[in-house]
Amino acid sequence: MDLLIENSIDEFNNRTIYKTLTSEILDSISDDKLEQAIMDNIDTKFQDVEQYTLDKISKLTNGQQAVFSTWWLEAEVNNGGFNQFYFNSSGQFAEMAEVGFMTIGADKFSELTKRANKIYSENKQRLEEFDDGTMESFSESYKDNPLNDKDIEFYNLYDSEKIGELKIKYIRENKNEFITE
Template identity: 65%
Template sequence: MNKNLLLIMTLSSILSFFSCKQKPQKSNEEIEIDKAFEEWNNRKIYKVLTSEIIDSVSDDILEQTIFDNIYEIIGNDYKNELANVEKLSKGQQSFWSTWIIEGEVNNGGFNQFYFNSSGQYWKMAESGFKVIGAEKYADLTQRANKIYEENKERLAEFDDGTLESFSESYKDNPLNKLDDEFYDLGDIESIRELRIKYIRENKKEFITKKNSS
């Protein structure tokens, strides 16, 4: 064998050995995060839900189970998403719309909710909060909807598809003052607990297939 080639192979082996030896170990927190992500990624998604399935699902994953099932029903037909959601039961509509607005506001405030396609659920979310018994959130969303209606045309001027315009839309935006109220309500009224309670007490609203028995 060529001596130079042998030397290169030897050096490569040594470097490979030390790179493996020096590879940092993951912290317990990182391991837990990886485990949680893997579990979520491999979660069971039900195309149909029966009373038995809902009863068997723990509260920890009940909301995700309902969300996944609704998504299976409406699919990724984003153009007709609102129309497809409106075909669902009142309970499913209430769950879906309150889940959407909660996620958007927690991520980027009411402005983001209305700015994105999620804004199409502005009326449904208000009534949805009432359905699940989240009266304080319903009142706050009603106020936000009123402000949105009053400023709809001005905010539409920023909707050109650019990140710069989206950032500009936050300046002097009257919706901003409601964001902290939304966040603070979490200490008084838990949307998650109310949604779970509603699902448990109104299973028929979420059943998409009758039990086999």
């Protein structure tokens, strides 16, 4: 098992990162590596220490915004729930993710994100009181958090809406939104 993990990490660390994407390159990338290739390509547009900002990401194509914002929402929610998503800087892409899910045809994820965005907006002031930079406060922010129920809904949606397949289908059918020649 350790060797399998080590090989997986090596493969990830040694993956090809494309500064430009052409139709031919996109066609050559396997489905299981396509989303990461798009994320890597977007990342090449930023300096090493430069932060992702809503202003800069908003300048990307609709398809790039959809992949970027939904990727970050998924990563954060799967790691620590919607609370973590909004707590971290990726929360600035909340509305973009709602639209992004709709763009790729993940209507149920979009609807859930819309409801989570509304709950967060209604509770933002109270939740921001926990943002003092300590792990203790962050942990406390989960107590009686109205977003907690949305996490379970999110995880269960994977059974009914194949988000990975929807993203791949969208990218393949809308290659022009990802070409960066």
